[in-house]
Amino acid sequence: MSVVIETKALEKIYSESKFPVHALRGVDLQVHKGEFTAIVGPSGSGKTTLLNIIGGLDRPTKGRISVGGVDIAHLSDNELIEFRQKNIGFVFQSYNLIPVLTAKENVEFIMLLQNRSKEERIRRTESLLNRVGLGDRMDNRPGEMSGGQQQRVAVARALASSPQFILADEPTANLDSKTAGSLLDMMLEMNREEGTTFVFSTHDSRVIRRARRVITLVDGLIDSDEIREQ
Amino acid sequence: MVVITAMALGIWSLLFILGFSHGIAGSYMRNTIDTQTSHVQVHHPDWKEDNEVKYSIALPADVQSEMEKLQLQTCSRIIANGMIASSRQARAIQVRGIDPKDEALVTGLQNFMVEGSYFEKKTRNPILISTRMAELLKLKIRSKPVITLTTMDGEITANAFKVVGIFDYKNTMLNEALVFVLNKDLDPILGMNGKVHEMAAKGEDSALAKQYRDALKSGLPGLLVESFEEVAPELAMFRTQMMQNTAILTSIVMLALIFGIINTMLMAVLERQRELGVLMAVGMKKGNVFLMVMLETVFLALIALPIGLLIAFATVSWLGKVGVDLSRYSDGLKNFGMSAVIHPELGLHMYIYIGLAVVVTALIGAIYPSLKAIRLRPVEAIRKV
Ligand SMILES: Nc1ncnc2c1ncn2[C@@H]1O[C@H](COP(=O)(O)OP(=O)(O)OP(=O)(O)O)[C@@H](O)[C@H]1O
Ligand SMILES: [Mg+2]
Secondary structure (H helix, E strand, O other): OOEEEEEEEEEEEEOOOOOOEEEEEEEEEEEEOOOEEEEEOOOOOOHHHHHHHHOOOOOOOEEEEEEOOEEHHHOOHHHHHHHHHHHEEEEOOOOOOOOOOOHHHHHHHHHHHOOOOHHHHHHHHHHHHHHOOOOOOOOOOHHHOOHHHHHHHHHHHHHHOOOOEEEEEOOOOOOOHHHHHHHHHHHHHHHHHHOOEEEEEOOOHHHHHHOOEEEEEEOOEEEEEEEOOO | OHHHHHHHHHHHHHHHHHHHHHHHHHHHHHHHHHHHHOOEEEEOOOOOOOOOOOOOEOOHHHHHHHHHHOOOEEEEEEEEEEEEEOOOOEEEEEEEEEOHHHHHHHOOHHHHEEEEOOOOOOOOOEEEEEHHHHHHHOOOOOOOOEEEEEOOOOOEEEEEOEEEEEEOOOOHHHHHHEEEEEHHHHHHHHOOOOOEOEEEEEOOOHHHHHHHHHHHHHHOOOOEEEEHHHHOHHHHHHHHHHHHHHHHHHHHHHHHHHHHHHHHHHHHHHHOHHHHHHHHHOOOOHHHHHHHHHHHHHHHHHHHHHHHHHHHHHHHHHHHHHOEEOOOOOOHHHHOOOOOEEOOOOOHHHHHHHHHHHHHHHHHHHHHHHHHHHHOOHHHHHHOO
């Protein structure tokens, strides 16, 4: 399987505050296409920091990060935005849908940024929303949906751009465990059936149980990396 | 919503004030042109320097025919400075010898009569004096003041005139300065032999005054031909002053508008930094984010603009029709030849200028908030709950 994410001796030091924080202290990591990987670890261990750097939202202090073979640490801001748009799907902890847009529009919007044809946008939006089980909520705005439903829209939105992989920072943290479970089931199904690569961080043991690879971070370093057979 | 209302109100009040001041200025200018300066005047080249009787127009008939070629309404005047005296008092005045029919058509002097009549009864040496003069000299209809003048030959003559009418220009300066007698009475007194001092003409439109002047100039070499702005330079000054005031007032309002827009849009950007952060995280280019905030601002302006313009247009036209009576508040206007009833007015071009100014202002005001929006860093913007 091909490597989509590769980091070498990745370090991140937050130096804005009085005491610099060494959030990542040399992370070596490879993620292959089709993985369903959980990043776990105690609070403050650097999970969010790692995902932000992998996602091109933040830059490393030291070390290398390449995504799909591209060294993204050296892209300009606008190149980075375009890179994210084409290659990475994001699911955020607090959904972060655009409140004034309907479910359909939230998903379609991403493809609009990619200049896809209207026909394709509509077809893909409908199939994605059906796929995440929201075929009947297409015209609802985020405010009219439950957290679980909103997060499903967020997953559909992340998939809409046909990214190389999807990054999700604690996607289930705001959901009750039953909803979290079914969201995870849905993600797993997409991973199995369509080979979508997922990398997500979580604290939730039930979510961890479903992961096929579990990377544990402690104090900004990889403490264990466990691949499970399903 | 609040911004839109505030913007619309700002636009409205600006246009309203402008309408008011343009109304005052317009009526003052029109009044002065209609009743005093006319559109063009012709004099002997030296007459302006020194209103001496000898500086006269030798061939008034030629001037008249030139003016009639342009289809202008014309009148001619013999003008002499002198003294008017009653049994009580004497005052310096300017005596104007006019042809009542022509004068009526050009300056409408008959409309200012408040007592007596406008040279209607046949009397020897009739004279029109102002209310002010009547008061100062204790003169009434049928009184006989004596007017002392210097003739063409430099001799001093005194003649009795009979008051047949009293006018009121509603302008203290004019009321104190002018008396009117008949052209044909004054001519022999001064020894004019048909010559006159001033010929005034009025056409269709005061905007054409300069054209009239240029046309007359070429036909009347050796005479001084002037448009109303040259006859009364204060009119030109008044107009420039008005334009300056308009510009200053507009700038002030636009400045306020800019700060209002910056404030509102900054709030809007900060309120939505999470959304904007997400948009940039999922791949919206900075240029597009910038454009989005700009467009939103212009959109606000484009909603507020027609509202403000429309209300302003409605108020200005309505008040323009019914007029605003300020006589209770200001006696002062009268002394400057301004009417106490003001009819606000505003040319269509002003609405267009202000509209454009608002759009430009909105664009300028939007720049800073838009820059602020693209400087947001997605990681930080999204973390904020
Ligand atoms: N912008 C920042 N400035 C300074 N320090 C930061 C910043 N972001 C994170 N940190 C610090 O870096 C370390 C790693 O933070 P990070 O958010 O990556 O941890 P995490 O594993 O995601 O934690 P959690 O499970 O609580 O989300 C922490 O000590 C945190 O305080
Ligand atoms: Mg975190």
